[in-house]
Amino acid sequence: EAGVTQFPSHSVIEKGQTVTLRCDPISGHDNLYWYRRVMGKEIKFLLHFVKESKQDESGMPNNRFLAERTGGTYSTLKVQPAELEDSGVYFCASSQYGQGTASYEQYFGPGTRLTVT
């Protein structure tokens, strides 16, 4: 079974530019999550999709961040315009759909390391 994949693995951009990160969840997983880890700190929740709907976007830092999941498959996270503080590792995770705890286990992608200079 293929795991969660993310593209690109690394991205270096200048302040003010735009970057789009992509996440492909495990096939059949309705839940998709975006997280960010700034160096040395916690993995911080950004948002949660259930299929194509945004279930919770309370962790999105500001309106420079836009996440989409058209068709309920892969997701993109766009940062426009990028600022220095946006640097970090962006993780995507997916889990099965369900109301019970069976849906709790999240499978992580390898992350995209974003550096804004």
Added chain:
Amino acid sequence: GENVEQHPSTLSVQEGDSAVIKCTYSDSASNYFPWYKQELGKRPQLIIDIRSNVGEKKDQRIAVTLNKTAKHFSLHITETQPEDSAVYFCAARNYKLSFGAGTTVTVRA
């Protein structure tokens, strides 16, 4: 919201010794507590989890304990090996996962 504190931030142990990582959480409604291991250059992977109706869970050399009253949970690794070297994250879930800041574990041969 949930706040998860994790200690220590770094831990160095001699091969064969035990390692213990402790986490506290703030939201008494949290009911699921996973631990993730992230090896260098790799993705975080779930190594063990515990639900709020259980006090302790063990899987070979790793074990997790949960004290709901005190709102803390711990990861115990016994007979550490070099391949246990990694960053370990604890997390707590009420309606979403909140992570600790991670513990970098180094096992000295």
